[in-house]
Amino acid sequence: MSATGDPPSDPGRGPASEEGRTGRSPAWFEGLAGRLLIAMPGIGDPRFERAVILMCVHSPEQAMGVAVNRPLDGITLRGVMDKLGVGGAQGAPDQQVLSGGPVERERGFVLHTDDYETLDSTLPIAAGISMTATREVLEALADADRRPHRSRLVLGCASWAPGQLEGELAGNVWLTAEVEPDIVFDDAHDTKWNRALARLGISADRLSAAAGHA
Numbered sequence: 483m484s485a486t487g488d489p490p491s492d493p494g495r496g497p498a499s500e501e502g503r504t505g506r507s508p509a510w511f512e513g514l515a516g517r518l519l520i521a522m523p524g525i526g527d528p529r530f531e532r533a534v535i536l537m538c539v540h541s542p543e544q545a546m547g548v549a550v551n552r553p554l555d556g557i558t559l560r561g562v563m564d565k566l567g568v569g570g571a572q573g574a575p576d577q578q579v580l581s582g583g584p585v586e587r588e589r590g591f592v593l594h595t596d597d598y599e600t601l602d603s604t605l606p607i608a609a610g611i612s613m614t615a616t617r618e619v620l621e622a623l624a625d626a627d628r629r630p631h632r633s634r635l636v637l638g639c640a641s642w643a644p645g646q647l648e649g650e651l652a653g654n655v656w657l658t659a660e661v662e663p664d665i666v667f668d669d670a671h672d673t674k675w676n677r678a679l680a681r682l683g684i685s686a687d688r689l690s691a692a693a694g695h696a
Contacts (some may be wrong), residue, residue: 492555499669500677509550513540514647517609519547519666520657520678524690532675536641545642548582548613550634550666562590563610563620568686570624573631577669584652591636592619593666598630608661630690632667657682 519535528548537547557579563571582591596612598604604614620635622628644696650656659681665674676686 486543488534493542498576514545514658515540516611516661518659518661518678520659520675520682522655522657525655530640532578534665534674535583535676536607536611536661538591538605538613538639540647545647546639548580548636548639549591550580550582550636551552551671552581553578553671554581554637559623562635566617566620568617568620568624570621573626574620574623574629577634578634580634580671582636582638585641587638589615589638590620590624591615592633593636594630595635595663595667598617598628598629598633609662611661611666631661634667641674657684680686 495572506616514537517537519533519537521530521533521535525531529600532551533549534551535547535549537545539546559574559577559579560571562579563574566657581587592605592614594607594612594614596610598614598619599612600614600616600618603616603618604612606612610624620628623633627661647656651658657679659678662681665677679686
């Protein structure tokens with residue numbers, strides 16, 4: 483799966499923290515890999531308005547995640563597989579492909595349940611959820627005997643400079659929540675932001691109204 487070499491995205495337009503710029507990890511740093519980022523209303527960037535992002539990598543040196551509620555109009559898993567010449571595309575699940583973010587927009591990442599794994603290529607993300615970004619996983623999706631129970635192809639990702647995400651979290655640009663497999667894998671994309679907030683006991687309507695009067 484190819485990469486475009488796009489520059490890092492600027493989610494929330496938050497500045498990198500002093501700790502990030504100097505390479506020092508803040509004492510309170512706690513990695514968010516395997517958790518959800520939920521965009522606050524008024525994030526100020528239409529690319530991330532009401533975004534729900536599954537964090538895949540988070541360390542003092544790097545942060546990367548993929549949005550799980552942004553379907554790409556007219557782009558399907560079978561269509562992408564046909565374009566890449568992957569055999570048996572019609573045997574793959576009939577599902578929309580998601581836009582994971584503005585970085586490396588032509589690079590594919592397959593989120594999937596952990597009943598599938600490739601040696602040295604599969605990254606465990608959260609309990610029961612992994613990610614693989616090789617052609618081999620696309621070939622497996624076409625085979626009912628090899629493919630994972632649930633999966634979702636995502637094109638592109640979101641990434642942050644060192645310390646940038648920590649600065650945005652401190653500025654209340656994002657909320658964080660535990661991951662829920664249905665939010666990652668199901669097709670009800672329009673409700674994922676609301677459902678992610680509900681996991682925190684927050685009403686989306688009340689949060690949006692409060693932000694509108696801030």
